[in-house]
Amino acid sequence: MKKDLTDRRMLRTRALLHEALISLILKKGYDGITIQDIIDKANVGRSTFYAHYTGKEDLLRSGFTHLRELLLEQQKQALAKRGDPKARSLGFSLAMFEHALEHRELYMALVGQRGGTVVMQQLRKVLAELVHDDIAATLKITTPDAKKREVIVEFVVGAFITLLTWWLDHKAKISPAEIDSIFRELVLHGITRSQDLPQK
Amino acid sequence: MKKDLTDRRMLRTRALLHEALISLILKKGYDGITIQDIIDKANVGRSTFYAHYTGKEDLLRSGFTHLRELLLEQQKQALAKRGDPKARSLGFSLAMFEHALEHRELYMALVGQRGGTVVMQQLRKVLAELVHDDIAATLKITTPDAKKREVIVEFVVGAFITLLTWWLDHKAKISPAEIDSIFRELVLHGITRSQDLPQK
DNA sequence: TTCAATAATGAACATCATGTCCTATAATGA
DNA sequence: TCATTATAGGACATGATGTTCATTATTGAA
Structure with a gap:
């Protein structure tokens, strides 16, 4: 196929596929979706789908370009809106939390419980136990609020x-002690003290 | 099946399946593995597999109980080893980083780049851009070290x-402004100031 | 309006993974 | 030794995948 990119038929087909994907994500979550579902919902021929995308992931990835532009626009506005320089650090976050609440169903389907791998879910569970005990044992955070501790x-x-x-993906060029030190500094005191991080 | 749990045949079969899974994870990553691969590698009958586990995830999940016990033991030792109370806060972390380095290949296959969902990978990419620009624009972290910024x-x-x-999974009972405030406080100043977090 | 270019259709097809069911065989513990 | 129980392994129905191809419909440009 020649991929004209201005041809109305192509634009229409792609739009239909994206709409179908989002609709299906809301209904049954990303993982459960099959290509058959998508082309049924979009009323698009099987061969047509493969003429545009190599698979489910490809379609999803291309959809993110829209989200990306949306967020960049929001950030731009957020940075321009307020005057106080210190208060607007990480100014993107509130906008995104609000955006998430607005599109809560979609966000939940994508990054909620179902958003993670089995591996990750399990690992988080194991680690949460460890961290909970560890914090209780060593830090004197006397918070009666259980939710806050959570x-x-x-x-x-x-x-x-x-x-x-990050450490594993970057060949672990720094030692366990170093990455551990960075981790502890960031978690305990945040990024404002990041100049105290060990060099290299 | 009656699931004796002490029957040698069952123990042997389960051990074979776990070994096969780990070996395959190292070779081609969790996602790419099929049940056919597992039973071929383990030399176990198809029906036998389903007599023990309901599927790939079930097998993986059961494998985590081993890891969990291992980590709990390590944490116990770590907490007992050192004397300084302040220095041992989050004492589990170093042990785990070291453990990760020791079993680097397995960890990489599980939590490395391939460990995440497509959705998550994309979302991280989009957010990383935002955060990078945001931090550069508002925080005056004058760090020449590019890796540290990363x-x-x-x-x-x-x-x-x-x-x-977490917020989405918990029905978002608190407002965007509140969760945003928590986020900013934790990221900027860490958990040691967590008593300053907004109530509720 | 015409027409060559090209996108969409839909059916057919081979391939592969899944989960279930069954009978015969082998290993186990008492 | 023997009743019990796990395993082997083949067969099967189901459903998803990705490809191919001839046909039809739409499009943009002349």
């Missing part, structure tokens, strides 16, 4: 898995 | 996705 545990687990993943 | 971006993205996920 958020903190989630935060620590998320940060840990994130740094672990 | 870690910080990863940390913020991970924390954000974690809290977003």
Whole structure:
């Protein structure tokens, strides 16, 4: 196929497929969707689908370009809106939380419980236990609010898995002690003290 | 089947299946593995597999109980080893980083790049851009070390996705402004100031 | 309006994974 | 030794995948 990209038929087909995908994600979650579902919902021929995308993932990926532009636009507005320089650090976050609430169903289907791998779900569970006990045993965070403790545990687990993943994916050129030091500094004191992180 | 749990045949079969799974994870990653692969590798009959587990996920999940016990043991030792109370906060982390380095291949296959969903990978990419620009624009972290900036971006993205996920999964009983405030406080100043988090 | 280019259709097809069922065989523990 | 129970392995129905091809419909440009 020649992929004109301005041809109305192609635009129409692609739009139909994207709409079908989102509709199906809302109904049964991304993982459960089959290509058969998509082309049925979109009323598009099987061969037509493969003429545009190599598979389910390809279709999803191409859909993210829309989200990306939307978020960039929101960030631009957020940065321009407020005057206080310090208060607007990480200004993107509130906009995104609001956006998530607005499209809650879609977000839940994508990044909610079902959004993670089995592996990740299990790992998080195991780590949450560890962190919970660890924090209770060593840090004197005397919070009667159980929900607040829960958020903190989630935060620590998320940060840990994130740094672990980053470390592993980057050939682990720094030692366990170094990445551990970075992890502890960031989790305990946040990014405002990041100049204290060990060099290299 | 009666599931004796002490019958040598069952123990042997289960061990074979677990070994096959790990071996295959190392070779082609969890997602690419099929049940056919597993039973071929383990030399176990198809019906036998289904007599023990309901599917691939079930087998993997049951494997995590081993890892869990291992980590709990390590944490116990870590907590008992050192004397300084403040220094041992989050003491589990170093042990786990070391453990990850030791079993690097397995960890990479499970939590590395391939460990995440397509959705998550894309979302992280989009967010990393946002965070990078945001931090550069508002925080005056004058770090010449590009790698350090990269870690910080990863940390913020991970924390954000974690809290977003938690928030969505818990019916979002708190407002966007509240969860955003929690997010910013934790990311900017860490958990040691967590008593300053907004109530409720 | 005409027409060559090209996108969409839909059916057919080979391939592969899944989960279930069954009978015969082998291993086990008492 | 023997009743019990797990395993082997073949057969089967089901359903998803990705490809191919001849036909039809739509499109944009002349």
